[in-house]
Amino acid sequence: MQMADTPYQFPDPSGHFGPYGGVFVAETLMPALTELREAYAACQADAAFVAEFEHELKHYVGRPSPIYHARRWSTLLGGAQIYLKREDLNHTGAHKINNCIGQAMVARRMGKPRVIAETGAGQHGVATATVAARYGMECVVYMGAEDVKRQAANVYRMKLLGATVVPVESGSRTLKDALNEAMRDWVTNVADTFYIIGTVAGPHPYPMMVRDFQTVIGKECLVQMPEMAGRQPDYVLACVGGGSNAMGIFHPYIGMPGVKLVGVEAAGEGLETGRHSASLTAGRAGVLHGNRTYLLQDEDGQIIETHSISAGLDYPGVGPEHAWLKDTALADYVGITDAEALQAFHDLCRLEGIIPALESAHALAYAAKLAPTLPADKILLVNLSGRGDKDMHTVAERSGLQF
């Protein structure tokens, strides 16, 4: 267990968060990961790299993103005050861009002219295609054939940005299969290709590197919350699929006295139905996609198909650092169903004039459950990780509408 007075320093040098994380890949990729580890360490130590990253975040992404006090919604819920970290206002509409810029800068420094990515709903694919255009890199995005059909607008967006979108026909034809295919591309083209992973999962150093690029979210909150609310929040809430927006906002708050961290997973149609994506709540430890973490798997260790109304949470694993935070009780993890997320989605639209991403709506829905149980002087900080324009079709369909 983590001692209260010990600084939190994970992963260890070999990329482990306790028993989680690590480098579970075929030998063909080991040298590439060693090269990446060394290149990333050099970037971290280089003041010019850090300064350029900050410059890009400010002038290209539009950071810092504001914090907004959702007064009407808080009053209506009748309890704690809800503050929203507005990652939805970033360029490309979500937190994903923070990480893509960082990794593209590492790729450029390593002399790799080609970047590849996997994507589920298309948000990470769009962000990758965006930075590839910005830095003049060739870009190939792998996307499950099922998702290509469901997310036609994002597929077109990536093509407009100059990327090649490859539909993946294997397996369940969704995010995890796109990830498998991207890994295969990387193994084959490792000399000139950089794999931009979109979340805090995969083999070391990805979970650490993606987290580091996303911690800008939490670091801004540390400064903004005292300005906005006079103090740090009592709770920090974020949705967790792979878990990058959650790691980004949690990290500076880990172990801070009086601050509770809560990750919200997709309980889909309900945990009891088996149709969900709640790896931490309902999964077991195992090895997939290069790391040991909590996984949704059957008795034989085969990965099972997951479900969530939000494609960004529809993944059978989760970042290994979340597995560690759960086991050490440094963070709590809860589930929110499709229906609950939809309710929060509509509430935020109508009461605050903000259309949230369905992923972020899971964190909002938990805030809506928690706020009424707390006195009005308590503060909840919710990471509003993305905007909901991409979800128009899904929400309209649920309401029986067609465009």
Place this chain on the structure above:
Amino acid sequence: MSRIQTVFQHLKADSRKALIPFITAGFPAPEMTLPLMRALVDGGADIIELGVPFSDPMADGPTIQRASETALAQGMSLRKVLDIVRSFRSENTDTPVVLMGYANPIEAMGVDTFAAAAQAAGVDGVLVVDYPPEECVNFARAAKAADLDPIFLLAPTSTEQRFTDVAAVGSGYIYYVSLKGVTGSAKIDIDEVARRIPRIREAVGMPVGVGFGIRDAQSAQRVGAVADAVVIGSRIIEEIELSPRGEEAARVAAFMREIRAALDAIPKTGVNS
């Protein structure tokens, strides 16, 4: 001495090269695996690599992924693979069987439980694709305690340091992945393989098998001239896919005989293994 070491010792005495075919357990159907293993032996296999299907085979190409999906859809599992090996072992006590697969099914069973069950079933070696040496201290210990040879991969991208790391935990033989890519890829650079193998063999002190991209008698012969063993996988799966139902075993045996003949035709002078 392990069954795998015995095989390589006999082959060395005869100046012959090992032929190591791979098939996915449960493909094209669970009841076909045992007859296919017999056919591989009839066709001249020295060691059989039996693939344990996994839902997310990241290091495999489309051919083996398809075979894995077909096998899983028919209920194949690690336990059932061990049952097949047990049946095979009851009729064949000479041909080593190496299980090749991914870490998660083994971790789901439990590393120690698996090692004991594999030993009891008559498994000789285990190659876990996503267990590099640095992540499998527990597994290698459990495997060795159960007299299983942990087999490791090396790749064209592997450094001298990797040779040492692999030699420290591995035994039986080293599987050299002959190209950058996934199983079943078309291109193999045999000159590059020829340059690398002598140094690897010296560094690891074990026989070196070469696989990924060997598709016919000619490429098998050229690889066999420099390596101690030739591994063929995707090409055999394709042979099974192309075969009329019921003729799979006969076709696989015929294909194997071609490869065997090519390997046995390699001149025996100047071979340093």
